[in-house]
Amino acid sequence: MKPVTTLILITLVTFVILIISPYFGLSTTTDPDIQHYILAQIRIPRVLIAFIAGSGLALCGMVFQAMFNNPLATPFTLGVASGASLGATLYVYLGLSLSFLGVDGSTVAAFSGALIAISFVYSISHFRKGFSSETLLLTGVAISFFFSSLILFTQYLSNVTDSFRILRWLMGGLSIVGYHDVIQLLPFVSLCAAIILWLTRELNLLMAGDDIALSRGVAVQQVRYLLFFVTSLCVGAIVALCGPIGFVGMMVPHICRLLIGSDHRWLAPATLLFGGGFLVLCDVIARLIIAPTEIPVGVITTLLGGPFFLWLLIKYKAQST
Amino acid sequence: MTKLLDVSDITVKVDDKILLSDTSFQLQQGDYLCVLGPNGAGKSTLLKTLMGIIKPTAGTIFLNQQSLSQLSQKHLAQQLSYVPQAHGRQLHFTVADFIKMGRYAYHTAFSDWLAEDQHAMDQAISITDTEPFLHRQMNTLSGGEVQRVMIAAALCQQTPLLLLDEPTSFLDPHHQVEVHQLIRQLNEQHNITIIEVSHDLNHAGQHSKHILALKQGKTLWYGDSSDLLQASHLHDLYGQQFVFTNHPQTGAVVALPSESP
Numbered sequence: 001m002k003p004v005t006t007l008i009l010i011t012l013v014t015f016v017i018l019i020i021s022p023y024f025g026l027s028t029t030t031d032p033d034i035q036h037y038i039l040a041q042i043r044i045p046r047v048l049i050a051f052i053a054g055s056g057l058a059l060c061g062m063v064f065q066a067m068f069n070n071p072l073a074t075p076f077t078l079g080v081a082s083g084a085s086l087g088a089t090l091y092v093y094l095g096l097s098l099s100f101l102g103v104d105g106s107t108v109a110a111f112s113g114a115l116i117a118i119s120f121v122y123s124i125s126h127f128r129k130g131f132s133s134e135t136l137l138l139t140g141v142a143i144s145f146f147f148s149s150l151i152l153f154t155q156y157l158s159n160v161t162d163s164f165r166i167l168r169w170l171m172g173g174l175s176i177v178g179y180h181d182v183i184q185l186l187p188f189v190s191l192c193a194a195i196i197l198w199l200t201r202e203l204n205l206l207m208a209g210d211d212i213a214l215s216r217g218v219a220v221q222q223v224r225y226l227l228f229f230v231t232s233l234c235v236g237a238i239v240a241l242c243g244p245i246g247f248v249g250m251m252v253p254h255i256c257r258l259l260i261g262s263d264h265r266w267l268a269p270a271t272l273l274f275g276g277g278f279l280v281l282c283d284v285i286a287r288l289i290i291a292p293t294e295i296p297v298g299v300i301t302t303l304l305g306g307p308f309f310l311w312l313l314i315k316y317k318a319q320s321t
Numbered sequence: 322m323t324k325l326l327d328v329s330d331i332t333v334k335v336d337d338k339i340l341l342s343d344t345s346f347q348l349q350q351g352d353y354l355c356v357l358g359p360n361g362a363g364k365s366t367l368l369k370t371l372m373g374i375i376k377p378t379a380g381t382i383f384l385n386q387q388s389l390s391q392l393s394q395k396h397l398a399q400q401l402s403y404v405p406q407a408h409g410r411q412l413h414f415t416v417a418d419f420i421k422m423g424r425y426a427y428h429t430a431f432s433d434w435l436a437e438d439q440h441a442m443d444q445a446i447s448i449t450d451t452e453p454f455l456h457r458q459m460n461t462l463s464g465g466e467v468q469r470v471m472i473a474a475a476l477c478q479q480t481p482l483l484l485l486d487e488p489t490s491f492l493d494p495h496h497q498v499e500v501h502q503l504i505r506q507l508n509e510q511h512n513i514t515i516i517e518v519s520h521d522l523n524h525a526g527q528h529s530k531h532i533l534a535l536k537q538g539k540t541l542w543y544g545d546s547s548d549l550l551q552a553s554h555l556h557d558l559y560g561q562q563f564v565f566t567n568h569p570q571t572g573a574v575v576a577l578p579s580e581s582p
Contacts, residue, residue: 198430205422208412211405215372216478217398217426262413 003266006259010270014277022047024284025291041178048182050174050283050297051276053238054248056189058275059196060231061249062256062267066203067227068125071312072137074249075235079143080117081246084232084239086147086154087113089166093154104184104240111236117143118228172243172298174283185241192234193272199223200264207262245279245298247305252278254312323386325350325481325514326371331380333366333538340366341538343380346531350481353508353515355525355546358535359559364518367535368484371516373397384482398426402475404485407468407492412459416470419459420445423477445476448511449503465496472503476513483507485517489524497521501528522576526550534558550574 022043029035061074068078075081091109124139151170155163176182196203202223205213214220238245252275253267260270279297282304286297326348333341341363348354356364369375371382373394382389384400392400402423412419423445424438446452449469454462459470468488475483485504489497505528507513519525525532526549534541534554541558548554555563555576562579 201422201425201428201430204414205425208414208419208422209405209410211372211374211403214374214394215398215401215403215475215484216422217395219394257413263418 003260003263007266007270010256010259010273010277014273017277017280018047018051021280021284025287045176045179045182046174046283047280048179049176049185049242050280052182052185052189053174053242053245054252054279054282055272055276056185056192056234056238057245057248058252058256058271058278059193059268060234062253062264062271063196063203063227063231064249065253066207066264067224068136069207069209070136071254072250072309073140074247075114075231076244076246076249077137077144077309078117078121078140079147080114080121080232080235081239081244082144082147082151083113083115083117083120084110084236085113085170085244086150087111087236088169088240089151089154092162092166092169093158095162106240107184107188107237110240111233113147114232114236114239115229117147118232122224122228168296169243171296172245172301173296174242175294176241181241185237188233188237192230195226195230197268197272199227200268203264203268204262207264243296243298246302247308248275248279248282248301250312251301251305251308254308324348324383325352325385327381327383328371329381331370331377331382333363333370333375334378335375339538341370341377341535344533344535344540345380346533346543348482348514348516348531350514351508351512353528353530354517354533355529355531356516356518356533356535357520357522357525357549357558358541361537362535363538364535365486366538368403368486368516368518371401371484372403395426398478398480400480401482401484402478402480404468404471404475404483404488406487406490407464407471414459415456416451416459416462417455419470420451420474420477423474426478441479442477445473448476448507449473463496464492465499468492468496468500469503472500472507476507480513482514482516485515487518487520490520504528522549522555526576527573550576 022039025043057075064073064075064078065071067073087109088106091106120143121136121139125136151166155166158166202213202218205216205218206220206223210220253271256267256270256274260266279301282300283297286295286300289295324347328347329345330343331341331345332339332343344363344367346354356367358364366375370377371389373389373392376390384392384397389397414422420442424441427438446455449472451469451473454466459467462470472488488504489500492500501524504515504517508515515529517529526546529546531544532546532549533543536558542554550565552563552565555561563576564579566575566577567573568575
């Protein structure tokens, strides 16, 4: 199938998912006014948040995979999401309530955490040239552990209410009401998506290796810094709002690559749409699987993602040997 | 005739370690320079410096009368292209897409593919004879085919200067000959200036025009390639005795490492 046909199909499927998913869910009332309120103020914003977060996470995953030239590298496996989580956790613990230029303080805290983690991973991988993918992933695991223990420590010090808030948030959830959060998140993810879509040719060349990218005329260092910055911003904003929703950034780009190929000019829009649709679907499952109780969507994505990660690891190992 | 490349007294230091010191050479359009030297001599450092990856600590490099430090990465890519070592990296592109990416330096995110781009691409494909596998995936090609595609992508950049980093290492003898013939053809028929890092003494001695021999970051000697194949030169360079004979077919002098007694 030609990439353009595949992309049209993905667009159509995503559209259908977006339109029908708000109608799925438990309904305990027959009052049309209440039903309308639930749909307009709870279900639709929730679907929108899921779509925006899913798109952003999937795109950031795609960028990491290209930049580190490794299908297992994502903001989650490299500890960037943990950094963001730590930032947001500290923000809750300190009981701060700040906002910068209309941006919620927890977003700023998560962004800072993400940026610190990414600088960590990058400087270590840069410091030691000829970094193997195993070492890179192990670095990410170490960073994740480190930040996770700091999160646990913060939680331990917190009072019961804060601790529970942190715990629920860490599971990754999309329970929001109204459109405030949608408006908070949209600008970050849009900016990030626009820049990534603008840099698709550079991503293609980075995938071929730094030496080739440089000799073709890519200002590799600047492109990397720009991409690290926008992915940190995007992951930070999503994590601050929805918690660390794992593995979307690993699964979606990989599935899209199988569907549409590795050319980022096609892969990036496909990943954006598929990522959004995917998280919306996961959230529908999370709402329905043990209704009337909802489970956090992060639990679903991680349940799917764990086995997927193992499968990729085995496949990738078999290929490289 | 004006100089295409003028490297004067460049020194490269990384963390107080001198990787390259006081290296100078000049190239004119159509030259063919082979850079020789034992491992760790500074050959890769020289290539990286020319590509703008490493900045020299001292000295100047002028490319077409423009200082290298003043050129943006894109402008540099319009002057100088590069063929890496064959090292079996996984590339998930079709051959056509990969060659096409050689035109990056002439485009912005929104510019159209023009007739001149297509012309450059067609020409690169025809010179390297990569037409037969144009629609295959890069990771299904043999080592020799990959190197031809790498050269095609570099040619697609339409640069006067081409850098090659041990382009034939890891290739079998047949593909080595094939790639070397292609490089000579580029130099002789298309007047492309070549800088090749190599370990192949006999190839360098016979086919290149000039030799730059590096050892421990210093220029051991720089001159005509016809002077290379001499016992003293080779011994200084590699710390190894060589014996000489004549090629049974062409009569050219051939160096062989001597057996230790």
